[in-house]
Amino acid sequence: MASPNARTPLVERVEELLAVDGPLPIVAAGDPVLRRAAEPFDGQLAPALLARFVEALRVTMRAAPGVGLAAPQVGVGLRIAVIEDPAPVPEEVRLVRGRVPQPFRVLVNPSYEPVGAERAAFYEGCLSVPGWQAVVARHAAVRLRARDELGRAVDEVFTGWPARIVQHETDHLGGTLYLDRAELRSLSSREAMGTRWNQPTPDEAARALGFELPRRPGQPA
Numbered sequence: 001m002a003s004p005n006a007r008t009p010l011v012e013r014v015e016e017l018l019a020v021d022g023p024l025p026i027v028a029a030g031d032p033v034l035r036r037a038a039e040p041f042d043g044q045l046a047p048a049l050l051a052r053f054v055e056a057l058r059v060t061m062r063a064a065p066g067v068g069l070a071a072p073q074v075g076v077g078l079r080i081a082v083i084e085d086p087a088p089v090p091e092e093v094r095l096v097r098g099r100v101p102q103p104f105r106v107l108v109n110p111s112y113e114p115v116g117a118e119r120a121a122f123y124e125g126c127l128s129v130p131g132w133q134a135v136v137a138r139h140a141a142v143r144l145r146a147r148d149e150l151g152r153a154v155d156e157v158f159t160g161w162p163a164r165i166v167q168h169e170t171d172h173l174g175g176t177l178y179l180d181r182a183e184l185r186s187l188s189s190r191e192a193m194g195t196r197w198n199q200p201t202p203d204e205a206a207r208a209l210g211f212e213l214p215r216r217p218g219q220p221a
Contacts, residue, residue: 010044014053014076023063024056024074029129029177033072038079038173041108041147045078054106054149057082066127067102068165070172073128081107081169085161096200097122098140098160107154110146110170114139115157119214123186123193123202124164126178131190134182135202137214138167185211 017024027033045053053076061069067085071078084104093099098120121137142163146154158166168178179187186209188197197205206213 008044010039010076010078011049014045014049017074017076018049018052018056023060026060026064026069026127027073027075029126029179031075033075033077034128034172034177035175036072036077037175038070038072038077040079050149054080054082058084058104061127064127068169069127070169072172072175079109079173081110081173083107083162083165083169085165087161093200098162100160100162102162102165106149107144107166107169108147108149108151110144110154110166110173112139112142112144112166112170115141115143115159120160120164120216121183121202121213122164123188123197123205124168124178126168129177129179133188133190133193134179134184135186135205135211135213136164136178136182138164138181142166144170183211185209 057069057071057074057080060074061067061082061084068081068083070081082104083102085099085102087094087099087101089097089099118140119137120140121135123133124136125133140163141157141159143157144154144166148154171178171181186202186205188205202213
C-alpha cells in the first residue's frame, strides 16, 4: 500500500485541483490521461484528502450536469468514479430505458461483468466529449464489484440505465471512451439530438442514418 503522506505527483495534482473552490475543470477528449489505464487506488490519498476529492467530483458532476464522473476526467489517473442520477425523465422514457433514480455513490477500483446475453442500445454522451451523442449497445445487466470510499465491498447487479452508467464510468478507468464502443453512423450533434432524435429509442435514427440495433426481447426477427 502506498504511503498516504508521501508527496507524490499524484497527491500534488489532487491538492492543486482542490486549492480552487468550485467545480473542477473537466478534461476533454484528446488528453492522454483519458486514454491511459488508471492506477488502482491503494491508499495513495490520505482519508481526508480522498474525502475532499470525492466531494469535488460530486460538485463537478452535478454542476456539469452529468450522471457520472471518473477521476481521469479531471486529470487524476486513479480508479475512482462517482455516479448519481435523479432520473428527471418522462414516464415513457423511464419504462423504455429502465432509467430509475440512483443515489450518489462512490466506486473505487470497480469492475463489471455481464449478466445474461441481452444488450440494449441507446444514445449516450460524455462530459469529456461535449456537444455530441452516439448510440452504444451495452450489456442490459451487469454485476459490479468495487469498494466504496470507506473501503466497504460493493457486489451488486445493475440493470437498465444504471447498468449503462456503471459501464460508461468503469470504461473511463481503463482508458476507453464511449465512442470506442459506439455506432459511429449514429453520431449526432446536440442540435440534432434536440430536433431529430429525442425519441425514447434510437429506432428512427437507425433507419434514417443507416445503422443496425440489437433486437430487443419480444421484438420480431
